[in-house]
Amino acid sequence: MTSRRSQRTFSAVRLPDLLASRRGRLAAFFLLYLTEGIPAGFTATAVATQMRRQGLQPAAIGAFIGALYVPWAIKWAFGPFVDVLSSDRWGRRRMWILFTQTMMVVTLLAAMPVSFTTRLWLFTAIILVHNVFSATQDVAIDALAVNVLRGDERGLANGLMFGGNYVGNAIGGSGVLLLTPLIGFKATFLFVAAAIALVTLLVPAPMRELPGPPRLAANGSRLRAVGKELGRFVRDTGKAFVGSRAAFIAIFLALLPMGGYALSLSLQSNLAVELGLDDRRIGLLGLGSTALSAGFCVLGGWLSDRLGRRRTLATFIVGTTLPTFAMAIAMHRFGWIMPISPLAAGRPIPPHELVTIFWVLTLSYAVFQGLMYGVGTAIYMDVTTPAVAATQFTAYMALCNVVYSYTSTWQGRAVERWGYPVTLTLDGAFGLVSVFLLPFMGRLGRGDPR
The missing domain is CATH 1.20.1250.20 (MFS general substrate transporter like domains)
Structure with a gap:
């Protein structure tokens, strides 16, 4: 029983x-x-x-x-x-x-x-x-x-x-x-x-x-089959990359930051701690930023379908640099130049006005980052060859992750050497370079109506 x-x-x-x-x-x-x-x-x-x-x-x-x-x-x-x-x-x-x-x-x-x-x-x-x-x-x-x-x-x-x-x-x-x-x-x-x-x-x-479709009988070991698949990936993606001018230019676009990144990577986390935000307030700031980015990401994609990919992407890229440049000016104005350890004895008290500016600019940046991300991903879909869509689009996304990696690394070193205002200014300026590539891509087809 x-x-x-x-x-x-x-x-x-x-x-x-x-x-x-x-x-x-x-x-x-x-x-x-x-x-x-x-x-x-x-x-x-x-x-x-x-x-x-x-x-x-x-x-x-x-x-x-x-x-x-x-x-x-x-x-x-x-x-x-x-x-x-x-x-x-x-x-x-x-x-x-x-x-x-x-x-x-x-x-x-x-x-x-x-x-x-x-x-x-x-x-x-x-x-x-x-x-x-x-x-x-x-x-x-x-x-x-x-x-x-x-x-x-x-x-x-x-x-x-x-x-x-x-x-x-x-x-x-x-x-x-x-x-x-x-x-x-x-x-x-x-x-x-x-x-x-x-x-x-x-x-x-x-x-x-x-169960998936029957596999073709592989000659040799499975590791050799993996090697053949990797070789096929490289060949197919290479052909797709040079299949059109837009696809080729997109390689360089993917290797450059689309706008300012400093207010979303480790520099922002460092600055939040240095300006005296406790874990609760940093958590609330992160929730607000995430909610804004998610909502405006959808809006960015919708706008790009109606106004054109390149036009909207260029606008949103420039938009991400505005809070970045503004934060650099504010840091310089209040004299908060070099990193100050939160454990340092006698560290200065962060000005209340600077903390408020940091909140406002971080949330403003999240709006433009969401708008940009919604269009940035779509533009790679527009230039991807349908026959090798999985491999080519994956390669573009991989290159974008290279940008996050090197950007976070150089910004951490730059902050220690030159301080926050210079690093933020360089981040914004470097982020604008990608805008100048967009005109060379030509029309993108369905995703670029104007």
């Missing part, structure tokens, strides 16, 4: 296969992208904030943030492994999602006892490995989406995926900072790991991915 009751109870709580229904598929990809965003927000926002609060210098924090983007810059190389090394029994994509999300939890727990103030190299190495698994997870999720989403679901699904990433960033960044005063920073590693583990149990674990 007890055994039968237990079996009935287990059946009653059996988790659904979300891929089996339209609503389930939409919910599944929202939650899977949520797990991408949570650790990204945690490391880039919450961890960076605590690093500065505990006395690490801007150059070290900038190098740490820059290293986080390296796996995302080369994630195209993970695709052939996901495609070739898979099993229909476990689900070709589901297997990789389960494995990578499990390892994301393991690496976060491994980083928890490591002090980034005394062993930054080890902490960075562990988080770098974590990001390798996270980038591979992204490749597997996108591959699963391509295979299971129907044509009439893809638009809404992509919006939900992007929204899930934003929500995850807010939870891992601002949410953790708001939670830190209550449970302590070390305990937030458990919170982030638990969130990823919960989604893993609810979404990919009960998922039933249908």
Whole structure:
């Protein structure tokens, strides 16, 4: 009797296969992208904030943030492994999602006892490995989406995926900072790991991915097949890059920052701590910035469909530099030039007016960043050759991650050498270079009506 009751109870709580229904598929990809965003927000926002609060210098924090983007810059190389090394029994994509999300939890727990103030190299190495698994997870999720989403679901699904990433960033960044005063920073590693583990149990674990199409018999080992896939990727992408003038110019566009970046990377986290913001206020600032960027990202894409990609993108790129230049002027005006450690004895009290300006300009920047991001991604879709869309678009996105990596690194060093006003000015000026490339791209087709 007890055994039968237990079996009935287990059946009653059996988790659904979300891929089996339209609503389930939409919910599944929202939650899977949520797990991408949570650790990204945690490391880039919450961890960076605590690093500065505990006395690490801007150059070290900038190098740490820059290293986080390296796996995302080369994630195209993970695709052939996901495609070739898979099993229909476990689900070709589901297997990789389960494995990578499990390892994301393991690496976060491994980083928890490591002090980034005394062993930054080890902490960075562990988080770098974590990001390798996270980038591979992204490749597997996108591959699963391509295979299971129907044509009439893809638009809404992509919006939900992007929204899930934003929500995850807010939870891992601002949410953790708001939670830190209550449970302590070390305990937030458990919170982030638990969130990823919960989604893993609810979404990919009960998922039933249908077998993929039969594979062609491979000559030699699977590793050799991976090598062939990598070679094919490079060849196809290379041909697509030179297939049109717009596609070729887009390479250089992807390697340049689209506007100012300083008010969204490690420099902003450093400055927030130096200006006396506690974790709660930094968390609220992050939530406000995320909400604004997410909403205006949708508006930016809508405007670009009606007014033209290049025209709107140029306007929004210039828009991101305005708060950047204004912050440089304000820092110079109030004499807050060089970084000041929050642990320094007798450090000056930040002027209230400067703190208010920082809030206003950071939120203003978030508006233009959202507008720009909504158009910036679309312009790469416009120039991508449909026959090799997956490889070419992935390559453009990888180059964009290279920009985040080198920008965060050079800004951390520049702040220590020249101070905040000069670094902010250079960031804004360098961000305007991409505007001058847009006229050389020519018409972009459907995405550039004017």
